[in-house]
Amino acid sequence: MKNILLTAVALLACIGLNAQKYKGVVDKTVAVVGGETILLSDIEAEVQQMRAGGASSDRDMRCELLENMMEAKIFLMQARVDSLTVNNDMVSGNLNQRIDWFRTQLGGDEEVEKYFGKPLYKLRQEWQKALEEQSLTEQARYSIADNIPEVTPYDVQQYMSATDPEDLPVVPVKYQLSQICIYPDREAAAVSVKEKLLSLRERIMNGEKFATLARIYSEDPGSARRGGELGMASKSIFWPAFSDAAMSLRPGTISQIVETPDGFHIIEVIEKKGDMFNARHILLKPQYTAEDRTKAFTRLDSLKTKIQEGELKFDLAARFWSEDPATRTNGGQMADPSTGSSYFEMDQLKPADYAAIKDLKVGEISEPVESLDNEGYQQGRQGNLVYKIIKVDKIIPAHTATFENDYTQILEKVQQSKQKEAIDKFLDDKIKTTYIVIDPMFAECEFSRDSWNKRK
Numbered sequence: 001m002k003n004i005l006l007t008a009v010a011l012l013a014c015i016g017l018n019a020q021k022y023k024g025v026v027d028k029t030v031a032v033v034g035g036e037t038i039l040l041s042d043i044e045a046e047v048q049q050m051r052a053g054g055a056s057s058d059r060d061m062r063c064e065l066l067e068n069m070m071e072a073k074i075f076l077m078q079a080r081v082d083s084l085t086v087n088n089d090m091v092s093g094n095l096n097q098r099i100d101w102f103r104t105q106l107g108g109d110e111e112v113e114k115y116f117g118k119p120l121y122k123l124r125q126e127w128q129k130a131l132e133e134q135s136l137t138e139q140a141r142y143s144i145a146d147n148i149p150e151v152t153p154y155d156v157q158q159y160m161s162a163t164d165p166e167d168l169p170v171v172p173v174k175y176q177l178s179q180i181c182i183y184p185d186r187e188a189a190a191v192s193v194k195e196k197l198l199s200l201r202e203r204i205m206n207g208e209k210f211a212t213l214a215r216i217y218s219e220d221p222g223s224a225r226r227g228g229e230l231g232m233a234s235k236s237i238f239w240p241a242f243s244d245a246a247m248s249l250r251p252g253t254i255s256q257i258v259e260t261p262d263g264f265h266i267i268e269v270i271e272k273k274g275d276m277f278n279a280r281h282i283l284l285k286p287q288y289t290a291e292d293r294t295k296a297f298t299r300l301d302s303l304k305t306k307i308q309e310g311e312l313k314f315d316l317a318a319r320f321w322s323e324d325p326a327t328r329t330n331g332g333q334m335a336d337p338s339t340g341s342s343y344f345e346m347d348q349l350k351p352a353d354y355a356a357i358k359d360l361k362v363g364e365i366s367e368p369v370e371s372l373d374n375e376g377y378q379q380g381r382q383g384n385l386v387y388k389i390i391k392v393d394k395i396i397p398a399h400t401a402t403f404e405n406d407y408t409q410i411l412e413k414v415q416q417s418k419q420k421e422a423i424d425k426f427l428d429d430k431i432k433t434t435y436i437v438i439d440p441m442f443a444e445c446e447f448s449r450d451s452w453n454k455r456k
Contacts, residue, residue: 030439031066033073042069045126048116063445066438067452072137074430079136082143091131098127100234107232108273144426145419151411159414160403169401169413174343176394177357178332180303180317181324181373182296182387189286193264197257197284201266204254210268210280219263220283228268228280235275246279247272288385293370296387300368304389307365314365314391324373324386332391337374343396357390366390427451 031038043065050061099120102112109120116123160168200217204210211227218224235243239260246267249255255267263285270278303321306312315331322328327335335342346354356366369390372383401410431451438452447453 028439030442031070032435032437033070034077034434034436036073036076038066038069038073045116060445063442063447066442066445067447067449070436070438070452071427071449072133074427074434075137075140076133077434078144078426078430079140082140084136084139084143086132086135087139091128091135094131095124095128096236098131099124100236103276104231104233104237108276141423144422148415148418148422151415151418153407155418156407156410156414157403159417160410165400169406169409171396171399171401171406171409172345173398174345174396175349175357175392176342177334177344177353178314178318178391178393179324179327179334179388180300180314180322180332181327182299182321183323184288184292184296184385184387186286186384189288189292190264193284193286194257197264197266197282200282201254201257204266204268210254210282214280214282217284218282219285220281223281228282229270230279230281232271232273232276232278235277242267242281246277247275249279293387297368300387300389304365304368324388326374333393334390353388353390357392360392362392362395364392424449 027039027041029037030040030043043062046065046069047061050065099112102115103109106112106115112123113119118126196217200213204213209227211229214228215224218228220228223230235247238246239262241258242260242265245255245258245265246269249267249269251269251271253269255265258265258267263283265281265283268280270280272278299321303312303317307314307317315333318328318332322332326337327333333342334344336344336348349357350371352369352371356369356371360366366389368387371386371388373386375384399405403410427449428451431449
């Protein structure tokens with residue numbers, strides 16, 4: 001992981017010709033906004049972080065950063081006028097996350113200090129100050145956006161009357177679906193994968209190289225080609241069970257089997273520094289057999305036939321036989337885990353689910369399909385293997401938004417528009433009445449907000 005960042009030399013090369021006009025310039029104030037100053041070093045530090053994270057911009061990166069910083073200073077001044085307070089919990093969490101990310105990507109504290117040219121305690125102080133200011137500016141921005149008058153049905157009607165029908169939002173096709181799920185024998189699969197890992201562990205203990213076996217057997221493609229090596233990283237980026245096991249090992253020793261939501265692991269620690277470690281691991285995931293699939297499909301086919309012949313209702317069958325706890329109690333009705341909505345757009349459905357229902361009509365039931373559940377959704381995982389049949393309860397065709405059918409969606413659009421107008425007006429008014437000086441070295445910048453351009 002640590003090799004994905006740009007080195008200092010590569011960083012300068014990536015910045016390109018736009019960097020030449022900044023090269024060799026001694027640090028100085030490049031903008032004054034009211035009583036707040038912006039240093040060239042502030043901008044360069046952000047450029048360095050953005051480049052490290054792989055960010056890019058269609059505009060001159062430094063011009064864009066300067067404009068964002070000047071806007072932030074205006075919100076910061078307002079936050080102080082309004083006596084807003086820093087959200088310390090959020091600042092602390094974000095600071096630790098940022099530090100751990102750079103420590104992991106660069107390979108430890110020393111590499112972070114070398115990359116940024118500053119001791120870690122100094123970086124921590126600077127980043128904490130920046131995050132505290134960010135907390136205040138975000139609160140000020142939200143306060144202005146939330147202070148708009150309540151949007152009424154009349155406002156929505158006015159918006160629709162004033163908007164060309166071609167410019168009204170298009171609501172994509174939406175599906176309301178129910179499912180009956182059957183899981184494969186996960187316990188038997190777990191036993192099988194543990195036996196394989198125990199065999200591999202025994203081979204390592206008998207003298208075979210961990211790295212060689214990791215390249216052959218590990219199902220973590222990112223590390224397998226490196227012999228299972230993960231690179232020096234903060235323990236906070238791994239699953240707790242994995243970190244706890246790794247931190248408890250002496251370098252060169254092999255762990256017992258460790259279970260995480262990704263699967264089952266054995267771990268060899270190479271090096272530890274404080275709360276960071278470099279380790280190798282072999283990951284194996286439970287594998288399911290053709291017999292599991294055949295058994296589940298046969299059962300689902302039987303349920304589908306009984307439902308179609310009128311012997312069972314789909315919702316009752318789901319309550320009695322579905323093995324998915326999230327939908328079983330609702331008669332199988334599916335809901336988007338991110339929004340709670342029972343309506344799905346095409347890109348919100350898992351690929352296997354959409355392929356199963358895309359040609360169905362309302363009331364029809366899919367053939368049995370192999371898919372994934374929503375377990376682990378909040379952790380960003382794909383989910384566990386599951387077999388299912390899906391019933392199409394309702395289809396709302398794609399259409400231009402209407403007041404009668406899509407009021408909530410249009411209301412949100414009107415609210416967002418009014419919030420943007422309020423923020424734009426606040427900034428434009430403040431820019432006119434605030435003492436602002438922009439250094440001539442940024443005279444060529446074309447800012448997105450015209451009021452800045454008039455102040456140059």
